Amino acid sequence: MAKIFLMAGAAFGGLSVAAGAFASHALKAQLSEKSQQIFETGTKYQMYHALALILVSLLLSRAEGGEGLLTLAGYAFMAGIVLFSGSLYGLSLSEIKWFGPITPLGGVAFLVGWGCIAIAALKSSPIS
Numbered sequence: 832m833a834k835i836f837l838m839a840g841a842a843f844g845g846l847s848v849a850a851g852a853f854a855s856h857a858l859k860a861q862l863s864e865k866s867q868q869i870f871e872t873g874t875k876y877q878m879y880h881a882l883a884l885i886l887v888s889l890l891l892s893r894a895e896g897g898e899g900l901l902t903l904a905g906y907a908f909m910a911g912i913v914l915f916s917g918s919l920y921g922l923s924l925s926e927i928k929w930f931g932p933i934t935p936l937g938g939v940a941f942l943v944g945w946g947c948i949a950i951a952a953l954k955s956s957p958i959s
Contacts, residue, residue, distance in 0.1 A: 832898075833891040836905040840884030843912055847877040850920070858924075866923040873919030880908045880941060887948070897951030904947035911940035 851874040854867065862870065887905040894901060915937025922930035 832902050832905065833888045836884045836891065837888035839905075839909055840881045840888060842881075843877055843884065843909075844881035847874050847881055847916075850874050850877070862923060866926070869919050869923040873916040873923070876919075876941070877912050877916040880912050880944070883908050883944065887944075890948070890951070894951075895955055897955040900947040900951035900954070904944040904951070907940045907944035907947065911937045911944060913937070914940060 851871070854862070854870045854874070858870070859867070884905055887901055887908065891898060891901050891905075915934055918930040918933035918937060921927065922934075
């Protein structure tokens with residue numbers, strides 16, 4: 832699982848950079864300032880959680896307990912990126928309002944991921 836989360840983190844991180852560059856260059860004239868801010872929020876949270884996936888990968892490779900929780904954290908971060916950032920991209924590009932209620936589901940997934948890391952830390956042996 833560590834390798835999958837490392838690859839996913841790298842892919843989501845690279846896509847975040849590409850999306851940010853695309854928005855700031857190709858979409859700048861086409862999006863309102865509010866839509867640009869929404870899109871930027873999506874790219875920021877995608878990058879933060881791409882890095883979180885890499886963290887999960889590193890923790891899994893050294894884990895001595897809590898592997899199930901760390902795996903759940905990785906899946907939660909991936910789901911959060913798709914739901915949170917994906918819905919913000921959809922909302923900013925299309926202004927279709929039903930994307931808005933999807934965003935908090937992604938936020939909950941992010942919170943689950945961070946919570947799982949915290950609980951795994953409590954249950955595991957100290958990292959040396």
